[in-house]
Amino acid sequence: MTLDRAYSRDLSERYDRHHFGGRSGQFILRRDCGTLDALLPPAPGRILDIPCGTGVYTEHLAGRGYDVTAADASQPMLDITGQRQTGATPKLCSIFDLPFDDGAFDATITLRLFSHFDRGEIGRALAELRRVIRPGGRVIFDSFRWTPRRWPLLRRFVAQSYIYEIAPAEVETLIREAGLRKVETATRYLFSPIWQRKLPYPALRALAAVEKRLPDRWLLRTFWACTRDD
């Protein structure tokens, strides 16, 4: 199993505050959940949330009536997910080697992972996700067109592994090569959600309203929904 990028206990315990802390962080989480709702097939259904991280999306999806399996390569992350009342089955595993049968899920969601992977790893992960959805099911994931965490000065202060950027055209190629077909996309965020979280809530609301008027190519995060036809 490739578990080398599994989050440590320290990183896991700081994760929710860092990404979803405060009123602005909760607003970002609600935006993400709304985007997922629009891309997922209607409940009920079996969903694999990998990597589940602290389980924020697992909790949302379980609340919507899905039967969720929460998987991650980090036991500390799974411990935090397990503290939520989701009824989800937690599973320690790598996205490259999923311990699930072919076609076991109606959909998979993979958020904030592929920015830790190079092109070859994204391709391998997509092929494995394709294997575990049923024909007609959905593989949902996000990609980042750019991130300030690549800037040399900022990288000195961010205690995380290497962050990759990827252009949407390259993602489309990887989707095709994995035997998937793009069904729908949604683009969000003029700049990184981690930085947007630091904005005062009214300013963040105003920015989100402005973003809706901007062309997709200006926004940095794309949510992808793909399917397999056979």
Ligand SMILES: C[S@@+](CC[C@H](N)C(=O)[O-])C[C@H]1O[C@@H](n2cnc3c(N)ncnc32)[C@H](O)[C@@H]1O
């Ligand atoms: C940035 S967090 C994203 C968590 C959650 N999806 C979210 O958006 O809040 C990245 C997660 O990927 C997990 N991870 C890293 N390598 C992995 C792998 N090969 N398979 C499964 N999970 C992995 C880490 O342990 C961590 O929990």
